[in-house]
Amino acid sequence: MHGLKPEEKRISRYICVQIIYAYELSSSENNKNYDSIFTKHFHADLENSYGQLSKAQLDYSRMLYLESIKNRDFIDKLIQERLKNWDISRLAIIDRIILRMSASEMFFIDEVPPKVSIAEGVEIAKVFSTKDSSSFVNGILDAIYNEVYIKDNKVSKV
Structure with a gap:
């Protein structure tokens, strides 16, 4: 669907994690829109970190962000x-x-196998x-x- 290489898709996930983090910490509804968060807080920094980002990378990051928020x-x-004997609110936010x-x-x-x-x-x-955290x-x-x-x-997706 997005035609991204695995490393490009990983960068999209990195971006998504950071945008969701900003979303979680934002107290204003106006600051919870993906494009608003991306433009206001991340655009220049992310390109400095990851290089020129393609439209497909940003689209994948946005889609993943929206699915994560919608299905929270x-x-x-x-x-x-x-x-086990733990509340989700006690987990580290990241x-x-x-x-x-x-x-x-x-x-x-659907384009990504669950594994x-x-x-x-x-x-x-x-x-x-x-x-x-990685083991957890x-x-x-x-x-x-x-x-x-x-x-x-949904095993057919494997």
Whole structure:
């Protein structure tokens, strides 16, 4: 659909994580729109970090952002059900964002196999979170895949 190379798609995910982070921290509804957040806070910095971004990369990042925000309650319920004696609100915000984004990609973006969504979530956790977060993210996403995704008869996406 987007014709992106894996490394280009990963950069789109990096951008998405950062935009969702800004969204989560914003108290104003006016600052919660993807384009508003991107233009106001990130455009120059992201291009300095990742080089010239293609329209396809930005489109993929925007799509992933919108799916993550739109399906937040559904995804949060899946995450919460897999936390043992822990509340989702106590998770580090970046770990919540990575889990939400990766699970949203798994369930709502058909062009990406779910195992790729899991692997990318793990790699993103290595970049943006603590040294232990990648194992945690892997465990939660893998449990969601095995306990929910497969049971929803979406195995053909694998």
